[in-house]
Amino acid sequence: xxxxxxxxxxxxxxxxxxxxxxxxxxxxxxxxxxxxxxxxxxxxxxxxxxxxxxxxxxxxxxxxxxxxxxxxxxxxxxxxxxxxxxxxxxxxxxxxxxxxxxxxxxxxxxxxxxxxxxxxxxxxxxxxxxxxxxxxxxxxxxxxxxxxxxxxxxxxxxxxxxxxxxxxxxxxxxxxx
Amino acid sequence: xxxxxxxxxxxxxxxxxxxxxxxxxxxxxxxxxxxxxxxxxxxxxxxxxxxxxxxxxxxxxxxxxxxxxxxxxxxxxxxxxxxxxxxxxxxxxxxxxxxxxxxxxxxxxxxxxxxxxxxxxxxxxxxxxxxxxxxxxxxxxxxxxxxxxxxxxxxxxxxxxxxxxxxxxxxxxxxxxxxxxxxxxxxxxxxxxxxxxxxxxxxxxx
Numbered sequence: 001x002x003x004x005x006x007x008x009x010x011x012x013x014x015x016x017x018x019x020x021x022x023x024x025x026x027x028x029x030x031x032x033x034x035x036x037x038x039x040x041x042x043x044x045x046x047x048x049x050x051x052x053x054x055x056x057x058x059x060x061x062x063x064x065x066x067x068x069x070x071x072x073x074x075x076x077x078x079x080x081x082x083x084x085x086x087x088x089x090x091x092x093x094x095x096x097x098x099x100x101x102x103x104x105x106x107x108x109x110x111x112x113x114x115x116x117x118x119x120x121x122x123x124x125x126x127x128x129x130x131x132x133x134x135x136x137x138x139x140x141x142x143x144x145x146x147x148x149x150x151x152x153x154x155x156x157x158x159x160x161x162x163x164x165x166x167x168x169x170x171x172x173x174x175x176x177x
Numbered sequence: 178x179x180x181x182x183x184x185x186x187x188x189x190x191x192x193x194x195x196x197x198x199x200x201x202x203x204x205x206x207x208x209x210x211x212x213x214x215x216x217x218x219x220x221x222x223x224x225x226x227x228x229x230x231x232x233x234x235x236x237x238x239x240x241x242x243x244x245x246x247x248x249x250x251x252x253x254x255x256x257x258x259x260x261x262x263x264x265x266x267x268x269x270x271x272x273x274x275x276x277x278x279x280x281x282x283x284x285x286x287x288x289x290x291x292x293x294x295x296x297x298x299x300x301x302x303x304x305x306x307x308x309x310x311x312x313x314x315x316x317x318x319x320x321x322x323x324x325x326x327x328x329x330x331x332x333x334x335x336x337x338x339x340x341x342x343x344x345x346x347x348x349x350x351x352x353x354x355x356x357x358x359x360x361x362x363x364x365x366x367x368x369x370x371x372x373x374x375x376x377x378x379x380x381x382x383x
Contacts, residue, residue: 003375003379006328006375006378006379006382007347007375009324009325009328010328010332010343010347010348010378011347011350012325013325013328013329013332013347013348014347014348014349014350016325017244017329017348018240019240019243021235021236021239021240022249022253025235025239025253025256025257026231026232026235026236028257029231029235029256029257029260030227030228030231032257032260032261032264033224033227033228033231033264034264035224036222037219037222037223037224037227037264037267
């Protein structure tokens, strides 16, 4: 059959493949017209843009993985191997699970994870006054030779070796007093 | 004598074409102006315009759903849902955008979401053809109807994306621009998809 003939038949099919619409359907729809037609809803545009983008499943999965890796890097994860990502994900879940807890227990779970990964970390939490916000809970040696310190109030700071010695000495002095 | 009659017929055909062409153009312009004004009133939040939109399109949207393979009940529900979504997406109705392209796009998305939720649901097309009066012989009529029936089955068996292009352009009688807008594609992609659908149909009918 020629393409032109198919097109003609399709047009005809459009006219013939039909059925009566239930009377009353139009009225039912009209009854649902809201009293105030919303012309513009803030926030919906963003959702619509996402829908319009129509991301495929693989792209969506890639976006999730990249976001996860970025979050983990922020959190301190460095291994990008399969097992590293799984471990880091578990840690992240644990971290979120602990979000309602105090900074000391959050730092502790993080310390355990870093230790398990074989990182150079030291926990001072047993010997310090956790009520003092300036007390160092944990020290972690970074590949560039600096140290990342986690304080009792949950804050983090990067220091060099001299600053570390100074801070630890001050802490030790306080605890002996 | 016979030649003279044929020439006279051709002349009258030409005259008919010359007379009807401006009318067709006028009708299309009138439709387009009507749609523009309806769209403007909708954007302004006019409830009467919303009511006119329902009157104008609810049958078309219902048949669109039926032709996409939804059963009667689902088609009614999805038609209602399409309009309900339309009220909430009036902000998306931009200047210069065809009103029916916009509405069909919402309906098409509603249908897609429904299929996604009910993956294993059977495709139920409209049963039977509404026979129209014609001056063909009985034999010709039977042959023609067989061709139509074959084509209907072939359309129903097309993958959903290709089926949608055929339905929008040929069955719902949307222009390429409107149908492309409804399918959420640019016109080039829509045309190539339409060609692919026609090739598939040609293969399956022969």
